[in-house]
Amino acid sequence: MKGGTGRDLGGYLAPLLVGVAVLGGWEWLVWARGIPPYVLPGPLRIGQTLISDWAPLSASLIYTLKLTVLALAVAAVAGLALALLFALSRGIERALFPYAVILQVTPIVAIAPLIIIWVNDVSISLLICAWIVAFFPILSNTTVGLNSADPNLQDLFRLYGASRWQVLWRLKLPGAMPYFLAGLRISGGLALIGAIVAEFVAGTGGAASGLAYRILESGFQLQIPRMFAALALISASGIAIFLLLSLLSHLLLRRWHESAQDGERR
Amino acid sequence: MTGTSLLTLAGVSKRYPTGTLAVEGIDLALEAGDFLSLLGPSGCGKSTLLRMIAGLAEPSTGRIAWPGGAPAPRDIGFVFQEPTLMPWASAAANVALPLELAGTPRRDALARAGEWLGRVGLAGFENAYPRALSGGMKMRVSLARALVTRPRLLLMDEPFAALDEITRFKLNNDLLALWDAERFTVIFVTHSVFESVYLSRRILVLAARPGRLDADLTVDAPYPRGEAFRTSADYAGHCRAVSEALAAAMERRAA
Structure with a gap:
């Protein structure tokens, strides 16, 4: 416990100081060099724009966030379900896993235009793109987790005549939770990136209204401060998603898993 | 004999x-x-x-x-070299496992697990997670789990x-x-x-x-x-x- 609070404070203070220093230096550079806002706006100007243009920006933020959360949710459910299917049948795993890899390694920028053409509804096509990017880490992590149950515990379940379902539900699934949650944390950020990238590809069509579309629009209109404001919102969303998923992981695992220990070991 | x-x-x-x-x-x-x-x-x-x-x-x-x-499965108890406990389950839930796998309702299984934890000297540790137990205590949980079915x-x-x-x-x-x-x-x-x-x-x-x-x-x-x-x-x-x-x-x- 010694120095615990001091360490916590240092943990928050250090990145905060770096942030303040970078923003301060940026503002100073813009002011000292007299850089015009259409080339590089200072942080204060970006903040002002964030407030003055809040109505269109917040609408875009909500659109992008909805897309991201929905894509992540579908990826989590589908990834978990498919991993469970793999755990029940090695044959299915062998048959399908290569295609999951293909889905993962194909650049989303390259296939997004096709998906947008094939699917009539732009929002749904964006959702599919974000899902494709977010899906694989969850599937792959959960599969590893389900396959790494303690062999002695598996023997114990066999000894007591456990059914396949009991082994899956009581042994493999709880053991895979840390892996699943680690995958979810990676996929949270990827879902956001997938949503933004797909929107960039679709954006010139003008039908969508997410943050990427705001960035494109602001670029065309040379509204550079608004472009930066949208960028700041994307970063903030990414950080918020990561923190929320880390919190979820901590709450679910704190009682037993090493990755989520409170304080010292016994 | x-x-x-x-x-x-x-x-x-x-x-x-x-x-x-x-x-x-x-x-x-x-x-x-x-x-x-x-x-x-x-x-x-x-x-x-x-x-x-x-x-x-x-x-x-x-x-x-x-x-x-x-x-029958309940007739044999097995204690491994390692405690082999489920880290996500409390001591009582670990001991109750063989009973629950055999279809005993959770409440009854946990009650009997509590009794057996007492018999191996771990009364009061029902809700402790394996992480919080010493090596000897984990082994006791493992022993209670092996004996809970009266093998x-x-x-x-x-x-x-x-x-x-x-x-x-x-x-x-x-x-x-x-x-x-x-x-x-x-x-x-x-x-x-x-x-x-x-x-x-x-x-x-x-x-x-x-x-x-x-x-x-x-x-x-x-x-x-x-x-x-x-x-x-x-x-x-x-x-x-x-x-x-x-x-x-x-x-x-x-x-």
């Missing part, structure tokens, strides 16, 4: 797919209520033998028979080998007390001469590669055994006899 056979092995051998002969030609009749130790160096097939008796592995040749009827046969695979000596002595005494009260049959795998003499009524010495029964010794000291037995001349004499049997077994194999 009833004198009835719980279990008989006739010419049991195990050859792994790699071609390694792990155990060869084991003949054994195990009396109900006995405390039997399998003693031998590492690689002598003790664990393989135990796994075959538990039904976790099939003998390549030979027969394992249960004269009193084939065992006829308790199989133990070097269960206390990783513990310090003080903890091991305590667990030895508690195991003997439980055995005395419950009268299950024990097969206890160990590589410690002292532990086998202190605990068992009968000691089988195995030689390595392939594992073969080399000596069958009886420790006729009366139970209950305690610290007085551990320091007695009788104990020392048995330890010497068993050590000599073990040394002879290893020498024959080396020759």
Whole structure:
């Protein structure tokens, strides 16, 4: 416990100081060099724009966030379900896993235009793109987790005549939770990136209204401060998603898993 | 002593797919209520033998028979070398597992798990997670889990080998007390001469590669055994006899 609070404070203070220093230096550079806002706006100007243009920006933020959360949710459910299917049948795993890899390694920028053409509804096509990017880490992590149950515990379940379902539900699934949650944390950020990238590809069509579309629009209109404001919102969303998923992981695992220990070991 | 056979092995051998002969030609009749130790160096097939008796592995040749009827899952308890607990479950939930797998409602299973935690000296630790328990306490949870179904046969695979000596002595005494009260049959795998003499009524010495029964010794000291037995001349004499049997077994194999 010694120095615990001091360490916590240092943990928050250090990145905060770096942030303040970078923003301060940026503002100073813009002011000292007299850089015009259409080339590089200072942080204060970006903040002002964030407030003055809040109505269109917040609408875009909500659109992008909805897309991201929905894509992540579908990826989590589908990834978990498919991993469970793999755990029940090695044959299915062998048959399908290569295609999951293909889905993962194909650049989303390259296939997004096709998906947008094939699917009539732009929002749904964006959702599919974000899902494709977010899906694989969850599937792959959960599969590893389900396959790494303690062999002695598996023997114990066999000894007591456990059914396949009991082994899956009581042994493999709880053991895979840390892996699943680690995958979810990676996929949270990827879902956001997938949503933004797909929107960039679709954006010139003008039908969508997410943050990427705001960035494109602001670029065309040379509204550079608004472009930066949208960028700041994307970063903030990414950080918020990561923190929320880390919190979820901590709450679910704190009682037993090493990755989520409170304080010292016994 | 009833004198009835719980279990008989006739010419049991195990050859792994790699071609390694792990155990060869084991003949054994195990009396109900006995405390039997399998003693031998590492690689002598003790664990393989135990796994075959538990039904976790099939003998390549030979027969394992249960004269009193084939065992149900609840009739065999198994304690591994590691505590082998589910880290995400509380001590009580770990102990309740065998009952729940057999369909006992959760409440009843947890209640009986609580009783057994008390009997292994862990009353009050029902809600503790394995992470918060010491090595000896985890082993006690593992022992409670093996006994919660009131098995006829308790199989133990070097269960206390990783513990310090003080903890091991305590667990030895508690195991003997439980055995005395419950009268299950024990097969206890160990590589410690002292532990086998202190605990068992009968000691089988195995030689390595392939594992073969080399000596069958009886420790006729009366139970209950305690610290007085551990320091007695009788104990020392048995330890010497068993050590000599073990040394002879290893020498024959080396020759």
